[in-house]
Every structure is written in C-alpha cells, then in structure tokens.
Amino acid sequence: MKYYNLYLILIAFTFFSCNKDQTPWKNLILQDSLKDWNIKGGNATYKNENGVIIGTTVADTPNTFLCTNEMYSNFILEIDFKVDSTMNSGIQIRSNSIPYYRDGMVHGYQVEIDPSKRAWSGGIYDEKRRLWLNPLKDNVAAQKAFKQNEWNHYRIEAIADTIKTWVNGVAASHLIDDKNAAGFIGLQVHSIGKNKKNLGKQTLWKNIRILTTDLDTYARKSPLKPIITKNNLTYQEKRTGWKMLWDGKTTNGWRGAKLNEFPKKGWSIENGELTVADTGGAESTAGGDIVTTKEYSDFELKVDFKLTAGANSGIKYYVDTEINKGPGSSIGLEYQILDDALHEDAKRGSYEGSRTVCSLYDLIKADPIKPLKPIGEWNNAYIKSINNHVEHWVNDVKVLEYERGSEEFLKLVAGSKYEKWPNFGMLEKGQILLQDHGDKVSFRNIKIKVPNTKKKK
Numbered sequence: 341m342k343y344y345n346l347y348l349i350l351i352a353f354t355f356f357s358c359n360k361d362q363t364p365w366k367n368l369i370l371q372d373s374l375k376d377w378n379i380k381g382g383n384a385t386y387k388n389e390n391g392v393i394i395g396t397t398v399a400d401t402p403n404t405f406l407c408t409n410e411m412y413s414n415f416i417l418e419i420d421f422k423v424d425s426t427m428n429s430g431i432q433i434r435s436n437s438i439p440y441y442r443d444g445m446v447h448g449y450q451v452e453i454d455p456s457k458r459a460w461s462g463g464i465y466d467e468k469r470r471l472w473l474n475p476l477k478d479n480v481a482a483q484k485a486f487k488q489n490e491w492n493h494y495r496i497e498a499i500a501d502t503i504k505t506w507v508n509g510v511a512a513s514h515l516i517d518d519k520n521a522a523g524f525i526g527l528q529v530h531s532i533g534k535n536k537k538n539l540g541k542q543t544l545w546k547n548i549r550i551l552t553t554d555l556d557t558y559a560r561k562s563p564l565k566p567i568i569t570k571n572n573l574t575y576q577e578k579r580t581g582w583k584m585l586w587d588g589k590t591t592n593g594w595r596g597a598k599l600n601e602f603p604k605k606g607w608s609i610e611n612g613e614l615t616v617a618d619t620g621g622a623e624s625t626a627g628g629d630i631v632t633t634k635e636y637s638d639f640e641l642k643v644d645f646k647l648t649a650g651a652n653s654g655i656k657y658y659v660d661t662e663i664n665k666g667p668g669s670s671i672g673l674e675y676q677i678l679d680d681a682l683h684e685d686a687k688r689g690s691y692e693g694s695r696t697v698c699s700l701y702d703l704i705k706a707d708p709i710k711p712l713k714p715i716g717e718w719n720n721a722y723i724k725s726i727n728n729h730v731e732h733w734v735n736d737v738k739v740l741e742y743e744r745g746s747e748e749f750l751k752l753v754a755g756s757k758y759e760k761w762p763n764f765g766m767l768e769k770g771q772i773l774l775q776d777h778g779d780k781v782s783f784r785n786i787k788i789k790v791p792n793t794k795k796k797k
Contacts, residue, residue, distance in 0.1 A: 363558055365418075365549040368408065368525070369393060380405045380437050381446050384529035392546045395529040397427070399539055403467075405432060405446050405526035413522035416551040416558055417496040421453065422544045425488050429453035429543045432467065432526030433498055440709050441737055442468065448523050449473075451496055451505055451513075453543070459483035462494065462505045462512025466519070469736055471576040474503075474513040474567045485510035491546075499555050504562045514564040518718070525550075571612050571784055585632065585641070585772070586786040588612040594630050597661045597670045597773060603627030606776055613646075616653065618780035629670050629775050631661050636790065637769040641723045644785040647715050650682035651779035654701060655721060658770035671758070672773060673744075673765050674701035675723055675732055677781060679715055690756035698732055698739045703752045706732060706739040718784070726791065 370376070374388050384404035385396045395406065412434070423429050435448030447468040454460040462482050464474035476482050485507040486492055495506040501518040504511070527545050532538040551558060571588025585593065589609065591602035606617050606627020617627070636657075643655055659672030678697045680686040689695040693705035697712065698721070712734060713719050722733035728744040742749055745766055758764040774783055 363551060364553065365551055368548040368550055369546065374406070376409050377406050378409060380407050380444070380526070382529070382531060386527075386529075392544055393527060393548075395429075395527060395543045395545075397529055397532045397538055397541045399532060399534060399536065401531060403446070403531045404529045405435075406529075407432070407435070407437075407446070407524045407526040409524075411522050411524055412498075412550065412552065414499050414552065414555055415497075416555060417494075417498075417525065418547070418549050419494050419496075419545060420491050420547045421494070422489070422491045423453050423455055424541045424543070425455045426538060427455065427541050427543060428530045430465065430467070430528045430530075431494065431496070432524070432528065433496060433503070434520040434523040435467065435526055436520070436523045438711065440711060446526060447736075448520050449498075449503065450528070451494060453528075455486065455488055459486060461486040461492070462507040464503060464505065464513045464515050470519075470574055473517060473569065473574055473576075474515040475575050476512060477575075479512060479564070482507050482510050482512035485512070495560075497555075497559055499559060502566070504560070504564075506560075511562045511564050514562045514566040515569070516566045517569040519569075569785075573787065577787065577789075580789070581792065582640075582642075582787050582789045584786070585788045586614060586783075588784065593633055595633055596627065597629035597631045597659075599628070603630065613782045613784050614774070614786075615782040616774075616776050616778075616780060618648070619778040627776055629656075629661075629773050631659060631670075631771040631773045633771075635769045635771055636788065638726045638791050639724075639772075640726075640789040641721075641772065642785060642787045643721045643723075643774075643783055644718045645677050645721055646718050646782040646784075647677065647679050648780045649715050650679050651677075651781050652679070652683050652685055652777040653677040653779060653781040654773075654775040654777070655723065656773035656775065657723060657725065658765060658767045659773045660767060660770055661773070670773060670775075671761055671764070672767075672770060673730070674775075675699075675721055676701045676706075677721070677775075691752070694756075698734045700730075700732065700740060700742065702756045702758065703749075704740050704742055706734075710739045711735045711737050720785070 372388050382401035382404035384398045386406045387394050430450040430452050433449050437444045437446050445468050450465040450467045452460050452463040452465050460476040463476045466473050493508050497504045503515045505513040596603045608615050654677050655675040656672035676699045680696050685695045690702050694702050698706035720735050724731045731741045732739050753764050
C-alpha cells in the first residue's frame with residue numbers, strides 16, 4: 341500500500357512539474373520595495389505592501405505615473421490590478437518623458453483601465469498625443485470581461501509595430517502602429533482635480549512580470565481584426581474632422597505641379613509609401629513636384645516623411661501652379677525637409693539657419709531643439725495655418741510660428757530670395773506641394789483638416 345501511495349505522489353509531482361509555467365518571466369515588483377521605479381507627472385503617492393503596489397489619489401495634481409527605470413521595446417507583459425469603480429487608470433507602455441515635450445509630460449501608448457459604463461478597459465489610448473487609437477466600441481466580449489471591484493488580469497504583447505491586449509483572457513485590442521518603438525512602463529493614478537469625493541481612492545497592482553526574449557515562442561494569436569493606423573484616420577481623427585489627403589495606394593487627388601496628370605516617372609507608390617526617385621540631387625529632373633488637385637485656405641496638415649542620407653525636399657503650401665505660368669509656378673511657403681548634417685543647404689539661406697529642417701524655407705529658422713528621429717526613420721510634420729497664424733511642428737513639438745502678412749513677415753520676405761515675387765506667401769488659398777529635389781524621400785499618412793465654416797442657424 342505504501343508503494344502505491346508513493347507511486348501516486350510521484351505521478352502528482354510529475355504532473356505539477358510538467359504543468360508549471362516554464363516561461364522565463366522577470367518579476368518587476370520586488371517585495372516591499374519600489375526599487376527600479378520612479379514617479380513622474382503629479383504628486384499621487386505609491387507604496388509597496390507585500391508585493392502589491394498601491395497608488396492613492398491626491399487633489400490638485402495632474403496624472404501621476406510610477407514608471408520603470410528601464411526602457412522596453414519588444415515584450416510580453418502580464419499584470420493584475422484592481423481599481424475603484426469610480427476611478428479611471430491605465431498602464432503606460434513604450435512611453436516617454438522628454439524635457440522639450442510639454443515640459444517632460446508623460447506620453448505614449450496606454451492600455452486603458454476603464455470601470456465606467458463605457459467599459460473600454462484593454463483599449464489602447466495615446467496619452468497626451470493622438471488620444472484613442474483602439475477603443476472597444478464594437479468589442480462587446482472584452483467590455484464584459486472586466487470585473488468591477490475585483491482583481492483583473494491583463495496580458496499585453498508589444499512586438500515590432502503590433503500591440504495586442506487581453507482582459508481576463510478575452511482579446512481586447514489589436515493595433516498596428518509604429519509611432520513609438522521603445523519606452524518605459526508606467527502605472528497611472530488619474531488626476532481628480534479638486535474633486536474631494538475621489539480623494540484617497542486607490543488603484544492596486546500586483547504580479548507584474550515581463551518577458552523580453554524568445555517572444556515568437558510565447559506570443560499568442562489574436563482573433564481580432566487589427567486596427568491599422570498607417571494611411572488611415574484614427575478614431576479620434578474621424579471624430580474631429582480630419583480627412584486623408586492621400587489614400588496610400590493611388591495617385592487620386594494629386595497631379596504634377598506643371599502637368600494635368602500625375603507624373604509617369606520619378607515617383608513610386610509601394611508598401612503604402614509615396615517616394616521620390618533619387619536622380620542625383622538635381623531639382624525636378626525626373627517627375628517634378630506634385631500638388632493637390634484642390635486648393636486650401638485655412639488648414640491643418642499632417643505628413644510623415646523619411647529622409648535618406650544627404651537628402652533635400654520640402655512641403656509647400658499656398659502654392660499657385662497654374663500650368664505654363666513660367667518661373668515661380670511652384671513657389672510657395674515651404675516646410676523644409678533636409679538632412680542638416682550632410683546637405684550644404686543647411687548652411688545657406690537669406691537668414692542664418694533658415695534652410696535647416698522644419699524651418700520656413702529661407703525665411704525663419706526652426707528652433708534648433710527639435711525631436712528629430714535619425715535618418716531612415718519616420719518623422720511627423722504638422723503645419724497649422726488658421727487666420728494667417730502659421731505653426732510648424734515636428735514629432736508633436738512646435739518649432740516655429742509666424743503671422744502671414746505681418747510687418748515682420750513682409751520684412752523677412754523683402755530680404756530673401758522671394759522678394760522678386762509680388763505678394764509672396766499671401767495667397768488666400770493654394771495647393772499643397774511635395775517637392776521633387778532629386779533625392780530619395782518618402783511620404784505617408786498625409787492628412788488634412790479644414791475648419792468648418794458653416795454658420796449656425
């Protein structure tokens with residue numbers, strides 16, 4: 341009988357050993373310590389009690405984040421959390437805090453914790469930038485998976501340009517987006533403003549573990565159709581009036597600056613990218629500049645651009661390209677695109693630095709402190725022109741602004757290469773142009789927003 345019992349014990353031991361999770365997880369919470377973590381943003385408090393991190397709300401302070409000291413790129417993260425039913429929270433991934441971005445404000449992907457009736461827990465939000473990327477508007481199963489006032493379990497996979505989430509084992513989000521490749525992980529205590537009713541409310545986290553190696557072995561398939569942001573409007577953009585200016589596939593809406601149709605050579609469309617051919621740096625020797633078929637007055641414009649080494653290009657606006665007009669037919673205000681390190685144009689210009697990347701070409705130098713990504717990576721240009729007030733931004737940071745038609749602006753024009761063009765930069769409306777300067781430069785995610793001018797009845 342005793343041998344039989346020993347046999348059963350051996351079987352049980354073998355069973356539990358075989359079924360024990362062999363995944364090489366790394367625990368991110370040390371017992372009774374917040375070592376390897378730091379607080380950013382506001383003044384909410386955090387403490388570790390027996391391996392449970394407790395975040396507590398404080399009045400009159402912005403969103404607060406307990407962040408890992410270490411930065412993570414590709415990973416699988418699992419975490420348990422419990423949140424008060426009246427509070428909102430989230431888990432930051434691939435997030436950053438940079439001095440020149442809104443004074444160090446935490447920004448980046450957030451996996452939402454949302455106990456409200458909306459129930460978008462597990463959705464993906466872009467904190468302090470693009471806002472909602474993957475809401476759970478149509479994912480009823482995931483909405484129902486969240487448990488009020490109980491411990492919930494998240495699984496988050498961030499591998500290359502794909503982020504997938506699960507709430508208590510139910511697939512919640514599947515996002516394909518390459519805005520951020522790396523950053524810290526952060527636990528959010530949401531701001532309560534002056535609301536004393538939510539003073540002292542707590543959010544709890546435990547069992548935080550991460551996997552950073554051999555991810556293909558452990559990654560799971562998601563049954564959800566992915567939300568792809570490349571050459572598509574985000575949820576938030578659709579709600580706020582943005583439109584695609586290029587569909588990512590065809591030449592619809594564009595033509596050659598001096599043609600009635602799109603150039604037959606010099607430009608290519610491949611993998612959702614609109615690319616100028618490299619012809620040795622000679623301006624407009626291949627396909628020439630391309631312009632929108634429509635004209636725009638007040639607008640907001642977003643364009644992703646990617647430079648090759650030593651390349652030169654630009655985004656022009658308020659352009660008049662009347663065919664066969666002669667010299668100046670492609671003249672307009674220009675957001676400069678340039679490899680400052682290798683192209684000589686960075687040292688030229690009517691005013692020092694006025695031909696560097698992001699500058700108002702030949703007129704106003706962009707702030708030299710600009711968060712540019714390396715050559716070969718995508719940068720985002722944003723141009724806003726409303727009521728003659730114009731701003732240039734790059735990667736969510738404003739680098740210059742000016743007033744069209746102001747005394748200062750007209751003085752700059754008078755001292756520049758543009759002084760020979762009457763009324764330069766003062767068109768009421770014009771086309772938007774992408775420049776062919778003979779260097780390989782790619783564009784994507786071209787979007788525009790035009791103010792609603794309809795009068796209310």
